[in-house]
Amino acid sequence: MRKERIILYVAITILISVFALMHVYAQEDVFVVEDSAFKDNRQRPPALFPHDEHNEKARIEECSVCHHVYQDGKRLPEESSEGQECSECHKLKRQDNVRPLMKAYHDMCRGCHQKRKVEAKKLGPVTCGECHPRKTEIAKGLMED
Ligand code: HEC
Ligand code: HEC
Ligand code: HEC
């Protein structure tokens, strides 16, 4: 009887740990944005971006708000480009009248944070250091690779 209980407790503990770990890994998938196009010449640490947690808190439901597809200068609201890096379309230098990569990120991320700031309530960060923190362990680890 006692032995069975111990086995049961051990099994439960293992299960809980597995779920906890899965949760951590799922969030760390895209904890920072580190676009591969910047990798040879990076000036700032990668930007903080806890993808799923962020979108939940900011209440963004449509993936295509960020993972968009454009045709003839118009966004196609039904289409989405998730799985593609932003740099597949936004190059380091402006090309075919598509805004360059760093501007694309800043316009999208900081742009929304600034807009929301006006609408009040909870805001996203707007200063360089809040988005590109130098001192977090995450940023350090990635910069030292
Ligand atoms: C606020 C903007 C935003 C929203 C909303 C958003 N994403 Fe993303 N997502 C990003 C950014 C930025 C990246 C990193 C892109 C890069 O590396 O170029 C990314 C990366 C990804 C990746 C690649 C993950 C990886 O491991 O590299 C997938 C898949 C993805 N998003 C799916 C989704 C899905 C599905 C939704 C809707 C449920 C969604 N995203 C909503 C901004 C967003
Ligand atoms: C499949 C190609 C494609 C992908 C992938 C893509 N974009 Fe775009 N994006 C465009 C095109 C085309 C335009 C219209 C030209 C312009 O305004 O620069 C545009 C416009 C924009 C704009 C201005 C309009 C707006 O929505 O405010 C921003 C900002 C932007 N993109 C940021 C991003 C970011 C950040 C990512 C990655 C999460 C991304 N884009 C992924 C093609 C793409
Ligand atoms: C459509 C609007 C919108 C876009 C686009 C957006 N954000 Fe945010 N962001 C928010 C809002 C709203 C909050 C505040 C959420 C809260 O805490 O309630 C926020 C919070 C944050 C935070 C604080 C951490 C957190 O999870 O609370 C970070 C970091 C952040 N955003 C980074 C980014 C980056 C990087 C991008 C571009 C890849 C981005 N955001 C795009 C609306 C947006």
Ligand code: HEC
């Ligand atoms: C709202 C968040 C946000 C703010 C605020 C912000 N950035 Fe960024 N920045 C990003 C994201 C997201 C990227 C693209 C992802 C990456 O780091 O690879 C980026 C990319 C960059 C890049 C190109 C990559 C590199 O490291 O060379 C530079 C340079 C940069 N930012 C500098 C700045 C400076 C300077 C400021 C303040 C004036 C600033 N950023 C403010 C989110 C932000």
